[in-house]
Amino acid sequence: MRGESHARRDGEVAIFAIGDGGDGGGQHWVSFVETRIHPRATCIGDRHESKFSSSHLRQSLKMNEAAQQIIQWGKEHSADFPWRHPKNPYESAVAEILLIRTPPHQILPVYRQFLDEYPTVAKLHEASERQILRMIESLGLRWRVERLKSMAEYIIAERGGEFPRTLEGLQDVPGVGFYAASAIMLFAYRKRAFLVDANSVRFIERYYCRTFSGEARRNKQLIAAMDELTPDNPATAIAFAEGFLDFMRDVCRPVNPLCKECCLSDGCRHCHMSPEGT
């Protein structure tokens, strides 16, 4: 689907440039863009334009530009956390469980200590819950112990000690949801994947002035938008994910985003619509 979408995107640019939107393939792609992004020209609640317009194409290109700007920002500012280059999927899975609702700098020493004590999933499998708790209790959220134990149990008992190698397979591992599976695909297997979490919701809502109803992180349009925003090349997708995580933590933060010093402010609707461009 990705390869196909690129061919169509290129075709659409060409068709659009010469003012011919009536091509069958072009129409198909137009509807594909609309389905995946639902861009809007103004902030109008949950309504979206049903007819193709030049704003759709501009939005698609704008996503690409936003991704490049985030990658550039990441090159200059991103942190080099060990879980961004783990030795194997086990190290990545442990990191994702520890990172739940906990700032990265807080888990860093615990993560290192944890992997010194339990360098393999087999070692973790041998540990008691009490031993694991002692190791991570300073982070709070004690239910992480159960997740770590269930994960180790499944990998040893059901998978012969090997982690699945696909996004779908990883989501069968207890304690590993879509987000953690995507992170493992990206950082451990170095494959293209995209992260969907509260950061993604906040970014798409602000940058495109979108609102998502219900449980936003499961929203198909949001997932499609993050897919669209993520570069196709695996190495670039990894660079984008790293930059995005840090950018959303340090610049487009939940409260008081730093819009005045943000490299995306020119194209960001939140910035333009906010009376003070906060």
Ligand code: SF4
């Ligand atoms: S301009 Fe503000 S709201 Fe927009 S992406 Fe930057 S920090 Fe976030």
